[in-house]
Amino acid sequence: MAYNLLKGKKGIIFGALDENSIAWKTAERVHEEGGTFVLTNAPIAMRMGQIKDLAAKTNSEIIPADATKEEDLENLVNQAMEILGGKLDFVLHSIGMSVNVRKGRAYTDENYDFTAKGWDVSALSFHKVMQTLYKAEAMNEWGSIVALTYMAAQRTFPDYNDMADNKAYLESVARSFGYFFGKERKVRVNTISQSPTPTTAGQGVKGFDGFINYAEKMSPLGNATADDCADYTVSLFSDLTKKVTMQNLFHDGGFSNTGVSQEVIDEFAP
Numbered sequence: 001m002a003y004n005l006l007k008g009k010k011g012i013i014f015g016a017l018d019e020n021s022i023a024w025k026t027a028e029r030v031h032e033e034g035g036t037f038v039l040t041n042a043p044i045a046m047r048m049g050q051i052k053d054l055a056a057k058t059n060s061e062i063i064p065a066d067a068t069k070e071e072d073l074e075n076l077v078n079q080a081m082e083i084l085g086g087k088l089d090f091v092l093h094s095i096g097m098s099v100n101v102r103k104g105r106a107y108t109d110e111n112y113d114f115t116a117k118g119w120d121v122s123a124l125s126f127h128k129v130m131q132t133l134y135k136a137e138a139m140n141e142w143g144s145i146v147a148l149t150y151m152a153a154q155r156t157f158p159d160y161n162d163m164a165d166n167k168a169y170l171e172s173v174a175r176s177f178g179y180f181f182g183k184e185r186k187v188r189v190n191t192i193s194q195s196p197t198p199t200t201a202g203q204g205v206k207g208f209d210g211f212i213n214y215a216e217k218m219s220p221l222g223n224a225t226a227d228d229c230a231d232y233t234v235s236l237f238s239d240l241t242k243k244v245t246m247q248n249l250f251h252d253g254g255f256s257n258t259g260v261s262q263e264v265i266d267e268f269a270p
């Protein structure tokens with residue numbers, strides 16, 4: 001159901017790779033709620049082509065940008081304001097990638113060039129996006145910036161590898177930049193800590209299938225899906241959450257506050 005929550009609002013959505021992507025579902029929901037936006041992804045992801053279908057469906061333009069490159073981000077932000085006809089009200093950072101995970105390197109055997117690249121893409125890019133928006137004075141007052149994260153930033157999930165460290169950094173950047181954006185621009189910055197979700201990035205994590213089933217059994221409300229995450233993001237972009245900022249918001253069906261569930265106890269009962 002649509003409520004026109006984002007009518008008249010303009011923004012940028014990073015990270016829609018295919019129809020499973022959390023950013024893809026979010027773009028669809030934002031469009032339903034009346035928001036207009038520019039879609040962006042790394043030039044290499046563009047070549048896979050699927051984002052064009054999403055752009056057609058949501059009447060959006062696509063501007064390629066590598067989120068680790070400041071000049072790409074400056075171009076993106078300036079072009080987005082030109083295309084959308086003014087400053088922005090919302091930005092979604094939905095970007096993550098670990099080279100160590102991709103190459104099968106264990107946490108105890110990191111290649112630090114891989115680590116640095118993954119950190120740049122997954123964590124520092126959030127600072128780069130916000131610094132670019134800040135310097136270009138691209139955000140309207142009461143705008144909202146959201147990035148996606150995972151609970152491995154707080155608790156250890158062995159196969160999440162160096163992404164756990166990247167997410168801890170990302171969440172810290174949200175708090176630190178959230179202070180300046182709040183104080184000086186009345187813009188809020190939050191991270192959503194999402195349940196395991198079957199996307200390209202999610203399924204790259206070793207043992208993902210077992211893990212998502214475990215999370216499902218541990219969460220009183222069940223895992224939050226990508227569609228659920230899109231709904232939650234819409235609420236954070238809307239005017240109904242104006243004073244929520246510098247938070248890491250768990251969106252996980254209750255997983256993060258559950259010690260054990262009956263289903264898991266039953267698995268271990270003799």
Ligand code: NAI
Nearest residue numbers: 015017021022042045067095096148196197199200201202
């Ligand atoms: P996805 O694979 O669909 O999206 C990741 C996106 O990052 C892709 O569109 C990819 O092209 C983009 N990307 C990679 N390098 C980039 C670069 N240099 N510049 C710009 N974009 C780049 O997967 P998903 O799951 O939708 O990921 C979105 C976010 O959600 C990520 O931050 C991920 O860590 C987070 N997340 C995912 C969970 C899951 O289980 N799938 C759980 C919790 C958080």
